[in-house]
Amino acid sequence: xxxxxxxxxxxxxxxxxxxxxxxxxxxxxxxxxxxxxxxxxxxxxxxxxxxxxxxxxxxxxxxxxxxxxxxxxxxxxxxxxxxxxxxxxxxxxxxxxxxxxxxxxxxxxxxxx
Amino acid sequence: xxxxxxxxxxxxxxxxxxxxxxxxxxxxxxxxxxxxxxxxxxxxxxxxxxxxxxxxxxxxxxxxxxxxxxxxxxxxxxxxxxxxxxxxxxxxxxxxxxxxxxxxxxxxxxxxx
Numbered sequence: 001x002x003x004x005x006x007x008x009x010x011x012x013x014x015x016x017x018x019x020x021x022x023x024x025x026x027x028x029x030x031x032x033x034x035x036x037x038x039x040x041x042x043x044x045x046x047x048x049x050x051x052x053x054x055x056x057x058x059x060x061x062x063x064x065x066x067x068x069x070x071x072x073x074x075x076x077x078x079x080x081x082x083x084x085x086x087x088x089x090x091x092x093x094x095x096x097x098x099x100x101x102x103x104x105x106x107x108x109x110x111x112x113x
Numbered sequence: 114x115x116x117x118x119x120x121x122x123x124x125x126x127x128x129x130x131x132x133x134x135x136x137x138x139x140x141x142x143x144x145x146x147x148x149x150x151x152x153x154x155x156x157x158x159x160x161x162x163x164x165x166x167x168x169x170x171x172x173x174x175x176x177x178x179x180x181x182x183x184x185x186x187x188x189x190x191x192x193x194x195x196x197x198x199x200x201x202x203x204x205x206x207x208x209x210x211x212x213x214x215x216x217x218x219x220x221x222x223x224x225x226x
Contacts, residue, residue, distance in 0.1 A: 032213045043117070043203050043217030044156075089156065093213050099146045099161030100169045101205075101215060106155065 003027045004092050006104035015113050019077040023090030023104055026071065030092040034101070035064060035075045038087045047088075048075070080111045115140065117206050117218035125224045131192040134221045138185050138206030144168070145187035146215060147179060150201040159202075162187050163209050194225045 005024045013019045023033075031052050036044035050057040050064045050073070057064050063076045077084055090104040118137045126132050138145050146169075147159040158171040162181035179189040185206070191198055201222050205215035 034214060036217075041219075041222075043119075043205075043219045046214050046216060049214055097169050098210070098213065099144050099163060099207070099215075100158050100171070101146070101148075101156075102158070103148075103156040 001026075002105070003030075004090055004102045004104040006088075006090055006107050008107050009105070010108040010110070012110045012112065013080045015082055015111055016079045019075075019080045019084065019109055019111065021075040021077075021088050021090075021107050021109065023073045023075075024071055025073075025092055025102075027092070027094070027102075028071070029094050029096070030102070031095040032093040033064070033066060033073050034091045034093070035062075036089045036091060037084075038089060038106070044089055077109075080109075082111050082113060085109055085111050117204060117216055119202075119204055119218035119221050121221060122219065123222045123224075125226060126194050127226055128194055128196060130194050131190060132194060132223060133188055133190045134202055134204075134223075136187045136189075136204035136206075136218060138187070138204075139216055141208065142206035142216075143185055143209035144207050145181055145185065146205045146207075147187070147189050148203045148205065149173075150203060150220070151199075156203070159189065191223075196225050199223060199225045 034049040035047040038044040087106040091101040144163045146161040161169040181187045201220045205217045207215045
């Protein structure tokens with residue numbers, strides 16, 4: 001049962017524009033959400049996170065928005081750069097099982113010049 | 114600070130054999146989690162070790178096992194390998210109690226023939 005879902009397998013954006021990656025979840029017990037970026041043949045790299053008690057967290061070009069009532073979060077990248085091209089994974093954690101990340105299937109972002 | 118390291122990076126084994134993968138966490142991190150990534154199933158949680166004890170376990174058969182040593186280094190073992198065990202095996206470390214962000218190693222690519 002996929003508790004974290006990324007319904008768009010791919011997204012293509014022009015350099016300089018905004019990239020918006022979406023993620024939905026079903027388990028209301030999730031306490032924390034994270035975004036990771038992954039290049040082929042490498043491990044995921046942590047990007048940004050947000051606690052379930054917040055609705056926004058910003059770090060440089062990356063902003064994550066959380067809508068708890070809709071069980072939805074999104075990652076905004078502004079401006080998008082070609083080096084951002086990678087697979088982006090949304091992940092969630094329950095406080096009762098700290099060491100276990102629940103991952104979405106990922107979205108392949110392509111940023112073209 | 115050095116990142117998470119995994120050895121070996123690539124491995125080819127035959128059905129029926131067993132394999133041991135190693136993970137060294139970031140210094141000061143007490144928790145190590147293991148994940149399997151396959152094209153069909155995405156990133157799946159195997160288990161997590163914290164202070165030498167298995168704290169969380171995913172839905173994998175008993176052929177998959179792990180352990181953690183007093184220096185927080187961890188190993189995972191897969192016995193009686195099957196073709197379907199071919200995957201990228203990732204380990205991640207985090208502090209263990211006060212933060213949620215997990216940091217991943219580069220992974221071990223296991224191919225079972």
